[in-house]
Amino acid sequence: MTAIATVPPAAAALRSRPRPLATWATLAGRRVMLSAHTPREVLAPLVTPLLFALVIAPALARMIPAAGPGGADYSTFVIVGTVGLLIPLTCTFAGIGVIVDRAGGARRELLAAPIPRSLIVLGNMAVAVAVSVLQITALILAGWLRGSHFHATASGIGWFAATVLAFTVFMYAVAEILANRIPTQEEYVGLTPVVAILPWFLAGSLFPVTALPGWLAAVARALPTTHALALLRYGVIDHGGAGLHDIWGLDSTTACATLSLLVLAGWAVVVSAVSIRVFKRSAMN
């Protein structure tokens, strides 16, 4: 063990205020490194959607030989629908990291750092988006290998990508709020079925929302998940936008899609702002 060599006098002056983008990247990098040490965070949310897409949906498709809404085969219809389950599960699991940071103490170091605290939320959110994209790619690829038929166009992929982004941001923000409000990991995990799974069943994942009782269909049309699923299908399997027409009842499919994306983006922006506020309030006594 030796004495620390004298640091040149200029060293302290070299320190500069971290730039927001670099700080954001550092925080996201930290979350990636932590997630890499707990691969279950990435793999566990993928299990249920893969099971739905590769086992349950094809089995149901054999019982329901007719084409699904918009002309797609039922198996493909459900595979795209399971994206609406995959994203909430991924984001909910990502929220556990927030609780671990808080309970394990690591959040205190981040709070002591000379950075805008909103970037701590946004750094985690960026990783949730990246993980969701990877998982969706794996799901779609698995579906394609299983024989599903997708009709990908540039604009369709654009709608699909924008929806994935907005819906993931929205769901992560929900998870962030819950993780900051709920004291224990056990209580948080107990809420997962309510937050991630229940809306999915109502949102037209396995059947069109019009098949629901009238009052429940009205509830379903207000759910962000419903708008997300309709947009996802519009993007890659149903350019007629049957799900979007079920929501809005307008003639123009593009108008319906634009409105649904605006609804989704609005939810994403508002809930993200709330999540940052909740984080800051929970961090400050």
Next chain:
Amino acid sequence: MSARLHPVSPDARPGQAAVEVHGLRKTYPGGVEAVRGIDFQVVPGEVFGLLGPNGAGKSTTIGMLTTTIKPTAGEARLAGFDVARNPIAARSVSSVVFQEPVLDKALTGRRNLELHARLWGIPPSAAAARIAELADAFGLSEVIGRPADSLSGGQRRRLEIARALVSQPRVLFLDEPTVGLDTRIRYELLDLISGLRGRTGMTTVLTTHYLDEAERLCDRIAVMHQGAIVALDRPAALLAGLGSELVELRVERDPAAALAAMRAHGLAAEDAFAVGSTLTVPVGRRPARDTIAALVGLGIQAEAVTTRKPTLDDVYLRLTGSRLAA
């Protein structure tokens, strides 16, 4: 363990206090007054101790200075930066070693230090050199590549202190840095912190309820009690108020009456105090043996009588009437 660090405040304005606290107050929802309007200043390079038991307001004070607790009133500045109006700048000149471990346990020691450096805006090349120096100085070179959760308690604590120093803070907060550590590791850490003292130009604010820590490490000590500072001075000056020797006796039957009798006969002054069955009597210039001999004449039946030098615990007991640490 030797640590020779370069002064880190070359651009600090001469004469500017490193920490300035004026009328700082924190009242939690429900009306709990954790800090009741405290004032103090810490000069650059000083090691300043906040001493008090749990609930005295030390951690709340540190929380306000490190911008994780919002003050109800008053103001505080770190190197001139107001913690409420300019919190990011205030955080940029400070680092904290928390009471509980706050490492990312899944990451290696090196990763933990690198993350701190990036968040504090240290260029990668400067950070790498700094990390190597700190790892060497703190005896972590062999283990810095291992995940933090595989390190021993003492290694993790040293790693946390090293991490706080990566950014070359002007103000280092050490919040109860040795709580929960076994005796050997605690003494190792005290050596390490002591090694930083006076060599870095860095200002250190230390909270503790261990008297020996405060006495050994601090230039000045603020004794906190129920959210207020009840004394602030150098350890030697605080101790000098109790003279060079005191008599301690245990009186099972009516200690208050025994103390009153000693005062009435001039054996004890106002600075004598009773806590439970134990009377502590500073003897001033009178030889302790004379006081002990006089007790017999008063008919005070003491279970045990000892003489000893005053400690900060006695200072604290005299100021607050409650014991500081077991």
